[in-house]
Amino acid sequence: MANDKKMVEDITSMEEDFAKWYTDICKKAELVEYTSVKGCMVIRPYGYAIWENIQRILDGMFKATGHENVCMPMFIPESLLQKEKDHVEGFAPEVAWVTHGGSEKLEEKLCVRPTSETLFCEHYANIIHSHRDLPKLYNQWVSVVRWEKTTRPFLRSREFLWQEGHTIHATAEEAIIETEKMLGVYADFCEQYLAIPVIKGKKTESDKFAGAVSTYAIEALMHDGKALQAGTSHYFGDGFAKAFGIQYQSKENKLEYPHQTSWGMTTRLIGAIIMTHGDDNGLVLPPAVAPIQAVIIPVAQHKPGVLEKAAELKATLENAGIRVKVDDSNNSAGWKYSEYEMKGVPVRIEVGPRDIENGECVLVTRHNREKCVAKLDTLAETVAAKLQQVRDGIYNKALENRENRTYACTTLDEITAALTEKGDGFIKAMWCGSEECEDKVKEITGVGSRCMPLIQEEISDKCVCCGKKAEHLVYWGKAY
RNA sequence: CGGGGUGUGGCGAAGUUUGGUAUCGCGCUUGGUUCGGGACCAAGAGGCCAUGGGUUCAAGUCCCGUCACUCCGACCA
Numbered sequence: 131m132a133n134d135k136k137m138v139e140d141i142t143s144m145e146e147d148f149a150k151w152y153t154d155i156c157k158k159a160e161l162v163e164y165t166s167v168k169g170c171m172v173i174r175p176y177g178y179a180i181w182e183n184i185q186r187i188l189d190g191m192f193k194a195t196g197h198e199n200v201c202m203p204m205f206i207p208e209s210l211l212q213k214e215k216d217h218v219e220g221f222a223p224e225v226a227w228v229t230h231g232g233s234e235k236l237e238e239k240l241c242v243r244p245t246s247e248t249l250f251c252e253h254y255a256n257i258i259h260s261h262r263d264l265p266k267l268y269n270q271w272v273s274v275v276r277w278e279k280t281t282r283p284f285l286r287s288r289e290f291l292w293q294e295g296h297t298i299h300a301t302a303e304e305a306i307i308e309t310e311k312m313l314g315v316y317a318d319f320c321e322q323y324l325a326i327p328v329i330k331g332k333k334t335e336s337d338k339f340a341g342a343v344s345t346y347a348i349e350a351l352m353h354d355g356k357a358l359q360a361g362t363s364h365y366f367g368d369g370f371a372k373a374f375g376i377q378y379q380s381k382e383n384k385l386e387y388p389h390q391t392s393w394g395m396t397t398r399l400i401g402a403i404i405m406t407h408g409d410d411n412g413l414v415l416p417p418a419v420a421p422i423q424a425v426i427i428p429v430a431q432h433k434p435g436v437l438e439k440a441a442e443l444k445a446t447l448e449n450a451g452i453r454v455k456v457d458d459s460n461n462s463a464g465w466k467y468s469e470y471e472m473k474g475v476p477v478r479i480e481v482g483p484r485d486i487e488n489g490e491c492v493l494v495t496r497h498n499r500e501k502c503v504a505k506l507d508t509l510a511e512t513v514a515a516k517l518q519q520v521r522d523g524i525y526n527k528a529l530e531n532r533e534n535r536t537y538a539c540t541t542l543d544e545i546t547a548a549l550t551e552k553g554d555g556f557i558k559a560m561w562c563g564s565e566e567c568e569d570k571v572k573e574i575t576g577v578g579s580r581c582m583p584l585i586q587e588e589i590s591d592k593c594v595c596c597g598k599k600a601e602h603l604v605y606w607g608k609a610y
Numbered sequence: 611c612g613g614g615g616u617g618u619g620g621c622g623a624a625g626u627u628u629g630g631u632a633u634c635g636c637g638c639u640u641g642g643u644u645c646g647g648g649a650c651c652a653a654g655a656g657g658c659c660a661u662g663g664g665u666u667c668a669a670g671u672c673c674c675g676u677c678a679c680u681c682c683g684a685c686c687a
Binding site: 140147149150153157164166167168223224245274276278279280281282285286290292347358359360361362394395396397398399427428429430431432433460461462463464465466467468469471480482484485492609610 | 611645
């Protein structure tokens with residue numbers, strides 16, 4: 131059997147139309163369904179289970195770094211949103227407003243949170259008085275609303291699920307350390323659990339979060355060569371504290387402004403998983419977040435002993451902590467193979483009368499379609515090892531794609547040539563630091579600045595655009 | 611928000627040019643036979659053709675509006 135044969139005919143191939151391929155997967159793998167409100171989608175059980183796994187792991191990482199969960203309200207009064215000037219300017223164009231309660235017009239209209247900095251600030255102003263009240267390391271898992279003009283499942287919806295961490299510290303140093311620490315947590319999460327390689331970097335001035343002193347991000351490269359911001363971490367300095375009147379008394383008995391951070395990751399990660407690991411047969415899920423890690427397909431299940439053996443194997447694997455499902459539906463074995471490939475289940479176990487007789491089964495890993503025969507009495511160990519191999523395999527494949535699509539350039543012509551000849555990807559190029567050059571690069575080559583990587587290299591001493599002295603290495607790319 | 615495309619049972623389409631009883635494939639239901647890469651037979655269920663107006667004896671089809679989805683730009687997690 132040819133390994134590259136496409137078996138699920140109703141998914142558009144990536145090569146043919148990447149955008150269509152993406153939406154096909156979202157629908158066919160039963161991740162989402164549209165609703166009658168533009169940009170608002172139903173996250174179906176299989177998609178939501180992925181999110182629950184992301185939540186569980188990330189939440190554990192937050193707790194391990196000393197954070198507590200809280201829950202702020204969904205509504206922000208207009209006057210509160212307006213307290214920090216840059217912040218309101220950044221978000222005003224995309225907020226949804228509540229103007230009525232029942233049939234009565236509200237005294238002051240309320241915005242549905244696009245992000246909750248203002249609510250946290252109002253709260254901090256109430257509860258922080260002394261240096262002993264600091265730091266506060268808070269996080270919340272909620273949904274937010276941004277009235278986007280064009281929408282796509284997971285990548286850009288009008289309401290989306292996320293976590294937003296909000297911390298407040300006595301000193302700038304502490305807040306900066308927090309900002310960097312959480313960026314590191316995000317990067318580890320993406321690489322270890324989602325098997326998505328990311329670039330850690332700092333955003334340019336023009337690309338900063340509204341109201342931040344500095345914004346950091348992790349950037350991932352999708353299969354089609356477009357960049358996706360997978361998480362952000364912001365350092366606010368004391369700007370919000372000043373705008374909201376948050377002050378504490380220091381040990382020296384002086385009134386001081388505290389320093390803040392915020393950081394977030396969203397259901398967009400599911401989009402990142404799809405576009406990093408998926409292929410023409412459907413989704414490929416990283417084992418850590420796969421709702422089903424191994425699916426058992428009983429072959430000739432009407433024959434005596436087959437279903438019993440499948441149930442027994444399921445119990446064994448579950449005891450070993452593996453998420454497993456037996457599909458004993460009346461569909462043919464071939465149908466089931468395709469179905470779970472489309473749904474991205476990392477490991478498939480085929481077990482039929484012949485195997486049982488031999489004390490074996492057939493194991494197939496989704497990402498490379500490799501088949502092998504495994505002994506039933508050591509199945510749990512074998513599957514656990516396979517799951518690790520899948521994680522490593524898809525990580526390396528994604529890393530290879532990124533490396534093949536990362537082009538170091540020293541002139542604008544080189545950028546254009548690289549993009550035309552080799553296709554979309556990351557451009558590594560030096561930059562003088564002026565917004566003018568940043569805009570010009572985008573205008574002429576079509577790629578925008580993604581981030582200034584924390585690990586800087588000097589591939590030239592001149593700005594790729596104006597030729598003056600270069601200040602930073604920048605990753606550029608087309609973005610989702 | 612600018613430019614294009616598409617809306618017909620759950621999904622994918624034909625029918626629209628030239629107005630005249632709503633079609634096909636897949637899926638779904640029931641029963642039976644199958645089962646190692648999307649099985650087969652039989653019998654069924656399901657649609658005021660996105661939506662609001664208009665023209666007409668008659669509108670899925672013609673005219674005007676609206677909405678949604680989608681792609682390409684600008685903006686964004």
